[in-house]
Amino acid sequence: MAFRLPVLRSSTGRFFTLVFVLQLISAAALLLFVRHIIADELQYQSQQLVSELRDDLIAGYRQGGIGQLEQLIAARLTPPRSRDAVVLLDSATGDRLAGNIADWPPTIPINTGWRVLSLYRLGRQAPEQMGVIGTRLPGGAHLLVGHVIEGDLRVRRLIGEAMLAALALAIPLALLGAIVATRVVTGRVERIAETARQVGLGDLSRRVPVEGDGSGDAFGDLAAAINRMLGRIEALVTELRVVTDSLAHDLRSPLTRLRATIERAMRETDDEATLAALDRVANEAETLLAMLSTALQISRAEAGIGRDRFVETDLGAMIEDVADLYGPIAEEHGFTLTAAGSARAPVHRELLMQALANLVDNALKYGEAGGHIRLSAEQKGGEAVLRVDDDGPGIAADRRAEALRRFGRLDPARRIGGAGLGLALVTAVARLHDGAIELGDNRPGLSVRLVLPRGQAATPSPA
Numbered sequence: 001m002a003f004r005l006p007v008l009r010s011s012t013g014r015f016f017t018l019v020f021v022l023q024l025i026s027a028a029a030l031l032l033f034v035r036h037i038i039a040d041e042l043q044y045q046s047q048q049l050v051s052e053l054r055d056d057l058i059a060g061y062r063q064g065g066i067g068q069l070e071q072l073i074a075a076r077l078t079p080p081r082s083r084d085a086v087v088l089l090d091s092a093t094g095d096r097l098a099g100n101i102a103d104w105p106p107t108i109p110i111n112t113g114w115r116v117l118s119l120y121r122l123g124r125q126a127p128e129q130m131g132v133i134g135t136r137l138p139g140g141a142h143l144l145v146g147h148v149i150e151g152d153l154r155v156r157r158l159i160g161e162a163m164l165a166a167l168a169l170a171i172p173l174a175l176l177g178a179i180v181a182t183r184v185v186t187g188r189v190e191r192i193a194e195t196a197r198q199v200g201l202g203d204l205s206r207r208v209p210v211e212g213d214g215s216g217d218a219f220g221d222l223a224a225a226i227n228r229m230l231g232r233i234e235a236l237v238t239e240l241r242v243v244t245d246s247l248a249h250d251l252r253s254p255l256t257r258l259r260a261t262i263e264r265a266m267r268e269t270d271d272e273a274t275l276a277a278l279d280r281v282a283n284e285a286e287t288l289l290a291m292l293s294t295a296l297q298i299s300r301a302e303a304g305i306g307r308d309r310f311v312e313t314d315l316g317a318m319i320e321d322v323a324d325l326y327g328p329i330a331e332e333h334g335f336t337l338t339a340a341g342s343a344r345a346p347v348h349r350e351l352l353m354q355a356l357a358n359l360v361d362n363a364l365k366y367g368e369a370g371g372h373i374r375l376s377a378e379q380k381g382g383e384a385v386l387r388v389d390d391d392g393p394g395i396a397a398d399r400r401a402e403a404l405r406r407f408g409r410l411d412p413a414r415r416i417g418g419a420g421l422g423l424a425l426v427t428a429v430a431r432l433h434d435g436a437i438e439l440g441d442n443r444p445g446l447s448v449r450l451v452l453p454r455g456q457a458a459t460p461s462p463a
Helices: 009-074 152-200 219-267 273-302 315-332 349-366 399-406 422-433
Strands: 087-089 097-099 112-119 128-136 141-149 311-314 335-343 344-347 372-380 383-388 436-440 446-453
Touching: 009 087, 009 097, 009 112, 009 128, 009 141, 009 152, 087 311, 128 152, 152 219, 219 273, 311 315, 311 349, 315 335, 315 344, 315 349, 315 372, 344 349, 344 446, 349 372, 349 383, 349 446, 399 446, 422 436
Parallel strands: 335 372
Antiparallel strands: 087 097, 087 141, 112 128, 128 141, 311 344, 372 383, 383 446, 436 446
8 A cells, every 4th residue: 555645634644743743752852851861960970079179178178277288289280180170279368379270250159059150270271161169268268179061061062963963863763653653553544444435335245354353452443343333234234135125026926916917807898987997007006016116226226235236338328228218209209319428437237227217207207398308428537427408397406305305296286197216216326326416407407417436446247
């Protein structure tokens, strides 16, 4: 399955963005945490060095006074021990007694904790960043002890640069992670959607693949629930097929016998009134058989039964066959029936022929004698469009939905025969093909469009 970056406004796009952003935030938070830990450790080490030096100097002062402290400072500032050490000893009056700092910094109190500032050491041409601690000694002398932290700062800068590089590397890795996560999730969702599509196209035996044992997995639980539902649907549709087939057989048989009995009675009587009555009964029996047949066709089409009989069909030839079949009847009623156009699509030939025949029959029933009925077929992109146009009275826009319902009759007086199932069957056939029926104004007359998708996913049976 090919993967494309999702549109951000879609649910998949939002999931992709969420995973990508969370991975970036996690990476940035981890890098900042590491940087903070390293910086704290470097500062702690510097503070420890300064505290130890201060404690050693104060211990020397307690043992031998100022003289001993001056000697100890001189020893501590002698290379190589003096590389990063900072010491200043001032007298109680502020005179410099020892150390490698010229003057006490004015911003540093006598007694102060760890402070970081920029100072010049004696013999250096540039200021240096250093951490210092100030202490007042017994007798009033001032001791400033510190450590140059330029190296620590350089290490921090290198760490910052390395982390920026790591964050730059984390961006494509986060993108890759988001793509993989999105592909895994959308792949499982797509398998469920594909199963639903195939079931909608009539393959009721399809089931959602269940990965693993499904324990504790939301997708596994969803797949199992959908499969149970599909099993129930398959059982119900199978029962519907059995019931409809049995119903068709059980009802058609007595109606056929009734019609045969009526015909036999008509042959055995010469009474005109009786013959007229029997003729009316025979017509009603014929109507009942037609209504039964049409109602069963509608039910089966709405249940999706018949998708396995789709074949690639020349719709232009089909409408010509309908025109040839109904041409003589149209001429008898004073109509002109023509067919033109070309299109191809996989369809249920018999049901679609019946739907077109119903549309032509309606045009003959409700149209004005001398009118023109036109059948046409047209290919429009991924759709095949069949049209039946007439010059009759048409159907008002606010009553078209009513006309498409089962037993919908727009003739309240029932002057014209029919059961109101013709357009209902056309609607069911259109839905069977995942298409639609559209009623429009032919100015004058009615224009009926059957829109059928050209890319029908149902597997066609061999022609």
